Amino acid sequence: MTRAAAKRRMLPLLVAVCALMSGCWDRVEIDQRGFVVGVGIDEPDNKEEGKHDEENRKGQLEKNQSDPKQSFKVVYQVVMPAGLNTNKGGGMEGGAGKAYFNMAVEENTMATSMAKLSQRLSRAPFFEHLKVIIISENIARRPQKFAETIDYFLRESEMRRSTRVMVTRDKAIDVLNTHPPDQRLPSAYLEELSDNTKESSRILPESRIGDVHEFLLKHKSFAIQAVQNGNRNYSTMTEAAVFNGTSNELVGFLNAMETAGLNFLEGRVKGGQIKFSFDNRLGVFNIERMSRRLECKFGPDNMPEFTFHIRVEGSVGELLHAPDTLKEDAIDNMENAVQREIVKLMRMTTNKLQHEYNCDVMGLREYLFHNHYRWFKQHESQWEEEGHLFSTRPVKMDVKVSVRRSGNINLTED
């Protein structure tokens, strides 16, 4: 009896618990989320805006212009799930439309631009699947702007530190509008493109926002992937954007060859081809493996001299009018030719970095910090800024190439 009574008394409590304790503050149904997969940051284009938009927009623009702080034009790429689904159904020509749309917002800060975005979208923006952030050159060149733009993407808890950051010479919105035929989402396309380091030595390793954060904190000059807008169907990623470590602003770009050189200097080549010529013949060398060791000797004036020891292994990819590729001296010849080619690449890069940009992207400063701390502490301020120590340091290249295989065949024609 008492037990039953107790049980009966418990019942209202149970009901109350069910009613009051359940529920979830943060519940957002998955179909209510607007998945943001890419973000592009441009500087606002004043002319166009003025032409197209209504008056209140204009008023706002004028306010922005009178404001000494320049604002950003932030482009969000949001997934449209419907577009993704129809593709699976197989309707190729049905043209169910794009799987994404881009929406541009002008603001001074990222967080408020996000807020503005949610004023326009029916679905709450959701960033956990953010794949790429593209920053246009004009923003990155301005002092401090670069760090300002990525602060929000580091701070917000939805963000991951593995989001890619890229710089483009063109407009970020154009890059985000690239529409490759085999991919539904430009952002996913860009992310996968940035991973293609195994296929080409001219693509920098992917630049994750977490790494960029560390570079900014360390005041290290760094290079990140730069993307170029090819045409509607493709973009290329064979450039590198060089940032100065002290001012944290973009100072310039390395072209494809120089990027390859930088990859060699940092020992991060995973694959790719080297075109070489010897005896007026053209050949292509496939890189399979490489190792890199940096050596530093202190001269009599207590200044360091650097030597890059680089070992590359690979095979013959293509030979036009080949000599006997199985003969010792032919192999030696090819090895020397490839070696000259690689040294040339690295020289190009070091020349540009040392004399044009004065930015130590290739990791000499890091090396000194890690291995010659005392010396580094004494000369830290003179490295890039005042003393121009970096630009006057001699750098030697010691490259050894081994051609391991010649492929399936020896000669094509005889």
Add this chain to the structure above:
Amino acid sequence: MTIASMLIGVGILTLPRAVATYTQSFDGWMSILLAGCIALIAGLLVSKVAIRAGNKTFLDYSVSLVGRPVTYLIAALQFSYFLGFCSFETRAIANISKQYLFDRTPVEYISLAFILVVVYGVSGSRSGLLRLNVLFLPSVLIMVVIVVSFGYRWFEFENLKPFFITPPLGIVQGMKEVIYSLLGFEIILYYIVFMERPEKAAKAVSYGIVVSVVIYLVIYHLVVGVFSNIGVMNIVYPTIELAKEIQFPGNFFERFESLFFVIWIMTVFNTAAMGFDLANECLSFLFKKLSKRYRLLIIAPIAYLICMAPGDMAEFATLGTMISYMAILSGILLPVSLLMFGGKKKKEEKGNDKSGG
């Protein structure tokens, strides 16, 4: 087991940052090791007190040594320490869950829910609580192993260099931070009653401390290797960020950190529940007439109020240091002085016996 899971609380999430702030490059490992040694010595001393107390609870033992009034003082001090400890853990978990899991749920509500669960856990039998520890600890260790083995993908040995560049003062400051995270072994004073063979208490304490020091070292070296020293300094919860970085091959399980949170909240629950339980124990000594239910009902609101008192991160940190000081006072200094006192008394007794005989 119990000791280890008491020690591994919120500290594991913030410790790398605290250590990295005071030391340079990878030198914090010295801080962690040295602090571990100090904690080990203190732990051995404290467990000696506990062994000496034998079957009696710590407070009863201290009554026999220093008399009732002083013991009341000790009990009050211990009570406020354990209470503060419990609320600190609660607030910490609420803060972190708010940051990473519940964007819109108010912190107040998260901590309320957590405290209610803790109250429920404590109102059961005490040995059940201890058994829960034994249950949870292995999963924590497995989690650490997973984080470490998958985190190594981003590990750069270069980030650990150069060695030995921190001035001694920095190492000492780093040590201070580590010791805060290693406090908590004084629970042996109370839980020794549950041990089958109390004489093994010293071994259990040192085992617990060594396990936590090893875990701290492993996490610390990994975090520094991945984020580099300066990166760790500027990431609020480095360990969570590390867990977020982990991606299993094949995108099969992209959100690893959710699992990490589950396991980790379990341990913090243990820590908080033990703190709560001991606060309850001390209160029972102060007010013998109250039944356990009333005691819990008294403690819970106080704990909740303390936990909600700090307004921002800075105040919260102040609360943390305050509690750590109290821990040093009530957890180490008090028992050790009791030990000295007890030793003296014993000698006197012996002397008396001799003279009497």
